[in-house]
Amino acid sequence: MSARPASLRRRIVLWLLAFATALTVAVIAQGAFVVEYVERSVWRSLLTVELDHFLERRRTDPAFRWDGTAGIAVYRGDDPALPPELSGLAPGLHDDLRIGAAEYVVLVRDDGGVRHLLAMDIDGFTRDESGSEWLTVAAALLLLAAIGVAAVVGVSRLLRPLSRLAERIGAMQPEREAGRVVLEPDAGAELVVIADAFNGFLQRNAEFVERERVFVNTASHELRTPVAVISGAAELALQPGAGAATVRHQLQRIQRSAREMEQLIAMLLALAKDPSRLARGTRPLALDALLAEIVDAHEHLTAGKSLQLRLAPSPPVAIDAPPGIVRAAVGNLLRNAIENSDSGVVDIRIAPGPAVVIRDPGHGMSPERISELYTRMARGDGSRGDSGIGLELTARLCEHLGWRLELQPDPERGTVATLRFGG
Structure with a gap:
């Protein structure tokens, strides 16, 4: 010992x-x-x-x-x-x-x-x-x-604020909200430095814990649907007497769900990381080329619907961002637009900013529903409601990266989703 x-x-x-x-x-x-x-x-x-x-x-x-x-x-x-x-x-x-x-x-x-x-x-x-x-x-x-007595008394008085600071730190309970360390008005400059450093640590730790909480809550919610689809498709494909066409159709469902899970996992992992770590993974990215790939990869979701994806021509546009995160966020918005539309045209274009704008001809979201969506996102309860697959997740990701997601009802019909890179 x-x-x-x-x-x-x-x-x-x-x-x-x-x-x-x-x-x-x-x-x-x-x-x-x-x-x-x-x-x-x-x-x-x-x-x-x-x-x-x-x-x-x-x-x-x-x-x-x-x-x-x-x-x-x-x-x-x-x-x-x-x-x-x-x-x-x-x-x-x-x-x-x-x-x-x-x-x-x-x-x-x-x-x-x-x-x-x-x-x-x-x-x-x-x-x-x-x-x-x-x-x-x-x-x-x-x-x-006399100097010894004065030193003991004086040092005790001088270190009393430090002892009180240590007591406050020791009394903090990890299972409760840590809050902040507050000093007396007459605290010395050295104690202010210590308290500010500790408060900064508490803030970073709270942000880390919040990211972990959001990760767990959102992962358990968002991954439930694709896992259920994969499990159901596998059971149907393995039924006795299932024909080749049925097996192929179920395998395609499994493939689509696996891609969806891949995007969801990428977004969840991004939310679980510190923004500074994500910034180190950014690189120059051709947004116009990547957007064309995303639209092409989601074309199959329009099968069985009178729905068309229309990508407006755009000059070369470059941004600095993690490619996988951009692909997951834009793909999530596009998939939500397709799944909430029955017929018509989904317009996709690049706007100045730069930003990706997706206008769908779906049922539309009222201002009240949009406000409700942002309220759930701010509360972080992971509930999806009827706002579409992963919209709250995408909104949280944008906030995490300093981007901005704007949802507005279309005056004619449907919803306009705008993803602005860089705030």
């Missing part, structure tokens, strides 16, 4: 304490260096003045002796009373020297070939200095403790 990672609050507090500790140590070290430097400068200046005074008096009065000021002593290099600790010292200032139980600072100088040493007892000063150092350390520890 892996160890639980440290919380963000703990990491920030530890980092602040580490930074404060390093800064405090650096300040103390710098202060100690400055104090030591100033201290040596003071000792050097003080002892130099005293030794200069002593040597000047000795030049004017060779019999002059140090008056025995407490804590200060002057020695010659050959003085028998010179403490052993001071013998052999080089010229210059020497501090922190122990002579007996006391600590001294000593200035050594050669004058006229004679070495002189001026020693001053600094034991009391050293004790006072040690007390100040311990006081400084204690103050630093108290400061670090």
Whole structure:
């Protein structure tokens, strides 16, 4: 079992304490260096003045002796009373020297070939200095403790909006509508970025779930009819005594239903994909040539009807779109026009935009029925009603791809379906 990672609050507090500790140590070290430097400068200046005074008096009065000021002593290099600790010292200032139980600072100088040493007892000063150092350390520890408490309290307050955001995200139920993450008005810019990113993810996830739902609902509805036709045709063809003509007719029904299923599956798969993935599958497409192929492939559906498919001549028209999706969408509209018409002419043409316009002489769709169709499409309930095979499916596909499907009743008779590519 892996160890639980440290919380963000703990990491920030530890980092602040580490930074404060390093800064405090650096300040103390710098202060100690400055104090030591100033201290040596003071000792050097003080002892130099005293030794200069002593040597000047000795030049004017060779019999002059140090008056025995407490804590200060002057020695010659050959003085028998010179403490052993001071013998052999080089010229210059020497501090922190122990002579007996006391600590001294000593200035050594050669004058006229004679070495002189001026020693001053600094034991009391050293004790006072040690007390100040311990006081400084204690103050630093108290400061670090105060910084630690302030860091814990401050970081907790700063991270409280983040904790509330995490609680809201954790409380979301996947089986319910996720909605959006809402922040307080005083939320920081960083939390706004996180919330916007998460809301964007929720939106994309909701769109994905909706595509899956539409796919399942529509597939179960739209594929039921062709599957039933194939099953029924196969049973009739396999009946004992079925003649060759009957078998051929049933096989043709199976073939037509299989083509219809192929188109429906292509449309369903397109609806289940993200629009950006579909856009990557687009390529330049000759719409006029493809439309002629679609009309020719649906000519057999007019058998047994006094119905004619008439494709208006068109100059070359090129679009960028997935060929299979265009074929399925236009074929779906054309098949719906044929199945809802008994006699007359189904006019197919390419309009500026570009767009494919299909005008059928069928029973016609009233404005109320067209409005009902779009209402069902927006609700996404997958119900077909009597609007024709796959019209809701085609409308959803157009909305998914940024195309536009327009259905209008013909003033004379029938319905005009217009599929506009590109919105």
